[in-house]
Amino acid sequence: MLINALYFINSLLFNFCISFYLISALQWYSYKLNRIVFHYHKPLWHLYFLLCPYLMFLAFPLYSLIYFIILAPILYFWNKSIDKKLIFTSKVKWFFVFVFVYNTLFAILALRFSFLFNLCTLVLALLSLKIYDLFSKIYYKKQAKSKLNRLSNLKIILITASFGKTSIKNFLYELLKDDFKVYKTPRSVNTLMGIVADINNNLNEQTQIYIAEAGARLKGDIDEITRFLEPQICIVGEIGNAHLEYFKSVDNIRQTKLEALNSKRLEKAFLHTSTLKKEDEIITLYDDKISNIDSNLEGLNFEISFKQELHTFKSQILGEFNAQNLCVCILCAHYLGINFESIKKNILNIKSVEHRLQIISKEPKFIIDDGFNGNFKGMSASYHLCKLYQGRKVLVSPGIIEVSKEENIKLAQIINDCFDLAIITANVNAEIFEKELSIKKIILKEKSELVNTLAKETKNGDLILFSNDAPSFM
Template identity: 50%
Template sequence: MIEILLNFIFILGLGFYLITVSQWFSYRLERVLFHFTKPMWHINFVLIPMIVYVVLFYINPLYFGAYLLFFIITLAIWHKKLDKKLVFTPRVKRLFLVLVLTTLFFGFIFINKAKILPVILPLIVAFAISYMYENFNSKLFIKTASKKLQSMPNLTIIMITASYGKTSIKNFAYQILDGSFKCYKTPRSVNTLMGLVKDINENLPSDSKIYIAEAGARLRGDIEEITQFLNPSIVVVGEIGEQHIEYFKSIENIRKTKLEALGSKNLKQAFVHTSTLKKSSEKIAIYDESLSGVNASLDGVKFSLKFLGNLEEFKAPILGKFNASNIAVCVKIAEYLGLNLSVVKDRVAHLKSVEHRLEKIENGGKIIIDDSFNGNLKGMCESYDLVAKFDGRKVIITPGIVEATKEMNEILAKKIDKVFDLVMITGELNAKILGNFIDERKLIIIKDKSNLVQILAEKTKAGDLILFSNDAPNFI
């Protein structure tokens, strides 16, 4: 019984780690195995413990019991330090229940038949059972959500995809259209198939007239899958760039994936960015081809855009030159849906910034610009150009670009060194690359983000401009 108990606790500990990292990557095994940026964690919490288990359990299970105490304490400390801890969703609870049952089952079967009780087998079986159940469950949820959409024949679905800017476009479109239509938008950055399915089943009001949804992708076919589910009548394919190049391998693969959105069987109008390389046609409009006169400052952005054939000027209290393009496509959607020019101009003039995307805050005499959800090279560099106009001391906190090439982070580092007076690099992922191009006299490496508040209090003062540029959980 002692052997079964030790085996049981050990497998649950391994399961806790594996479930935590699986949740970060939407339970996709290939991403956990091949796109994990902290491989030493896999070694420390899976490989080494399993080797120690085999060796010590074979010698004397009680020896392993002493190590098991160390393993559990280390695992608890590791989890406590995470800024993205395991969330005990219904799926996680079901997976733990299956793991408990399979561990006990195999433990009692092998207790008198093997010197060392199986460890990998219960984990494999539990994850396999969970995957099959969740896959079956997902199909039921998709079917329910599809029926709900079919029961709303007057609903106009606007689907937005892009390498970056999806969430901003979604929020700006909602603010411009909601005063004229009963609108609903997906919350936060929900942009996966199952995220959309869950949102529709649980939150989409049945009296909505416009549903604005964003669609994200990590693999070819992801956008096609979402498109076949939503079948939007209005599609936005925003700017194409090297975001998530690690997964797609080439810019052309990214472009082809985003353009899968044009395959909607209900498509009436698509608004696409020039970077898609598409040509205008009866159903396709290049929304930024008439965009001109863009000017951005710390007070906002203004630009000119054709509206009903005339070049009109628009102003918005939104930071960032790149946001002119994001707002422009929303103006073109409003034009397509028949909104009056004066109404559109007024709503653009009163747009509110999207949380964590060049969000300006003043606190204690310091100007804080929260751009922590901006993680692409072009957007980050443009935010630095904006900050460069500030006369006082400029401070940046950033992990660099995640899921990007070495060359992209080198370009970013050179830009940072040119603009900022104090540079704080969070995490170790890009610390070496960035550090090679930034003056070490103004460089601070912050390995543990829990110390960030204290360091900011010590190193910054009233009159400083502090930019939070991109962010990454500490598992990245």
């Protein structure tokens, strides 16, 4: 009996350790198993936390407690060091329930037949999680769709783009909130099930306008969201090579983003010229209506041409590229009945979206947080903006994630022209920047070193730009 209990405890602790690492990795990559197999940024972690433990278990099944004594502290300190820790959602909790159930079952079978049965625990737990996820999605989607059907007067605005989605969503909300009861998806929620959960949990039945953001990693992702929401207004922002690793070509990205036009209830669409669509009664191309953009560290001025009239707008928002983001919001707000004079007043009061060219402080160090800006065009524009600063300029960045090598090489050339010091915070592009940067550079081995590095290497009067952000698993 004691041996049986010991074997059960051994196998349970072993499986819980493995499961903790695996479900953390899955959560980072949106629970896509193929992504943690083929697109994982720290493959050596698989060796440390999956392969080696399994080999140890196969070699010493009755003594795996010894390995647990070693592995558990390593996992503890590993989890403490990473910045995206496991969130214990109901999905994660069910996964551990499945692990416990199958571990109990296979521990019994292992005593009668072979300890190799225990190796099935994780596989069946993942399969059960997939089945649970499938039925959960059906139930919650049906619940959310029923709620939308009840809100017959609700106007839905769907926003998608390669970059700038969240900024457009937040700017548009600020322009509409005084005239309508408006609700927007929180933070960067942009997947179908994220939107479904938001509708079920947060959408008030008095809402007049619902603004939703749609992201994609595969063809059909935007179409799935579009057919579920059936928005009356769609905004398709600039098309670029964000997530090129998954889509393989910019044309594939473009076709996926244009799935937003598949709505049966589509009344109006505001599109960037990079969509390669032409204007008609429904489609308005917005970025070619902007002119005379003046961007500096104090804000942004620009003009919009509308029905052969020029309208001038001023904003405290930083970044030349934000003129486009603001422009589409202005045109959309005007389409919904708000006059230009009211919009001009509201534009003046809009503040930077959090982590998007957000000024944190001007003294003693000029600190700008642009951590959510992760595309070449936006990042390079922010670098040229920083070049206007008269003092020493410091960049903190991992570079661009999930794009071709050439994009980061081009970015390095701009960094050389605009900054005095570059601190590279992720391994994913370290080799490129080591070779391409000619200015003083510091490439961190661990992101946790950043605070001490900034204290040591920067001084009062410096401008420090935090550009893009990569989690420590990259």
